[in-house]
Amino acid sequence: MGNLAPLGQLTPQGTGGASLTRRQKAAIIVRLLVVHGADLPLKDLPDEMQAELTHIIGTMRPIDRATLEEVVEEFANELEGLGLTFPNGLAGALHALDGRISAHTAARLRKEAGVKQAGDPWDRIRALDVKDVLPLLEQESTEVGAILLSKLDVGKAAQVLGALPGDRARRITYAISQTTGVTPEALERIGLSIAAQVDARRGSVFDKGPAEMVGAILNFSTAQTRDDMLTGLDERDSDFAEQVRRAIFTFTNIPERIAPRDVPKVVRNVDQAALVTALAACLGGEGPEAKAADYLLGNMSGRLAEQLREDAKDMGKVKAKDAEAAMTDIVNTIREMEAAGDLLLLIDDEEEA
Structure with a gap:
């Protein structure tokens, strides 16, 4: 009998919606939706709001059907009267305007306000092309490289591994066996750090890459100037010269x-x-x-x-x-x-x- 909840906590209370705070009503709506299988993105809420919601749900007593119906009706009426919503805070605004303002402006605003990119950073990293993952691996330690590789889809990880130099690929492959002790907090920090590098590259103040910029300039040059420049580039960096030729x-x-x-x-x-x-x-x-x-x-x-x-x-x-x-x-x-x-x-x- 010691495991049974007190009787007062099991008997529905006819408290009425008027006696409940707005946060308690919100907790009731959340609880109702979760019970009926709704997939609520509660993890997108600020940490303190998630904690407060959890605390309120954990301390509330059962309510009767009349009170539930009253809270639901009030919630539905508020939804019907709602004309337009705005994102909550700078993080929400940046997410709403993603792709509509320049990448370097968004990166600067995040840095100034200490706002991280919305969503799981690993989702964004997994969406990268193989050619974009390779430069990240080149500048990270073997251990971080192993974590990055293990978070990719199997097929893409195999392509990345095949594109790496043999010795580097072997070291990273072995290091994957050492990643089992990585904590969720460390994994998130690593993901945020790598995603920040991706944002920094995409947020370049230049609209084109070096080869595209040189190619665009040479497009407007005379044939003699263009040939002279390409000959000089061949002597200094033949790979870059070939990229420029493709851009011309x-x-x-x-x-x-x-x-x-x-x-x-x-x-x-x-x-x-x-x-x-x-x-x-x-x-x-x-x-x-x-x-x-x-x-x-x-x-x-x-x-x-x-x-x-x-x-x-x-x-x-x-x-x-x-x-x-x-x-x-x-x-x-x-x-x-x-x-x-x-x-x-x-x-x-x-x-x-």
């Missing part, structure tokens, strides 16, 4: 970067005078510029292609300076179409589906 888009890249079906769209958007000038400078030649011109003409209507050929022929010889300016104008239009989402450039050797 010039008139000669049109055949491999623009799908045949998109050529008519490009032709409609480019300045016709620039197009005719570029064609006049290229037709009849055998270099990459001539191939680009033939590609454009070969993927538009026959009638339009014939008209452009006649216009280009009537123009006669074109100065090299004017030809390069016309090609640059066409390339700039294509880049603007890509930025606006009106055109998708193919990458490297990607084939049209």
Whole structure:
């Protein structure tokens, strides 16, 4: 009998909703929803609010059905009268505006207010691509690397392991056996630290990576300047030079970067005078510029292609300076179409589906 609760705690009390505080009513609603299997995101509440809610639920006595119905009706009426809610505090505001304000602004606000990124940091880390996980492993200790690897999905962990140098991969694999004693608190701290590194990389003040930035600059440079810069980059860092080449888009890249079906769209958007000038400078030649011109003409209507050929022929010889300016104008239009989402450039050797 000593294990039975006191009788007064088992007998429903007709207290009435008026005698309950708002927090007690909230505890009743939470308890009711949990009993009926609702998945409430209570862990998203501040720690002190979670603790207070737990304390209130633990100290409340049973209530009768009439009191329950009164509390539920009051709760439903408040919901119906609610027009608009706002997130609670800076953490909630940052979560609501995620992706709508710049990454570096969000990171600065979190740092200034001491607000951590919402949600489980390991969920965000698991969502990273393999190429984004590898730099994190390179700068972490073997022990932290083992924890990171063990938190990834099995398939992705195998890809990451296969991309690591053999010795590094063996050390991390062995270290996984030493991770069983890591506490939940330590695991969260490690996750927050790694997620902060990811945020710092994404929150760069630059919109493009180094190769993309150099490529964008060289897109607007003359052919001679572009060739000189790439030759110099080859001598200093051939890998970076190759990345820059992939980021560069010039008139000669049109055949491999623009799908045949998109050529008519490009032709409609480019300045016709620039197009005719570029064609006049290229037709009849055998270099990459001539191939680009033939590609454009070969993927538009026959009638339009014939008209452009006649216009280009009537123009006669074109100065090299004017030809390069016309090609640059066409390339700039294509880049603007890509930025606006009106055109998708193919990458490297990607084939049209």
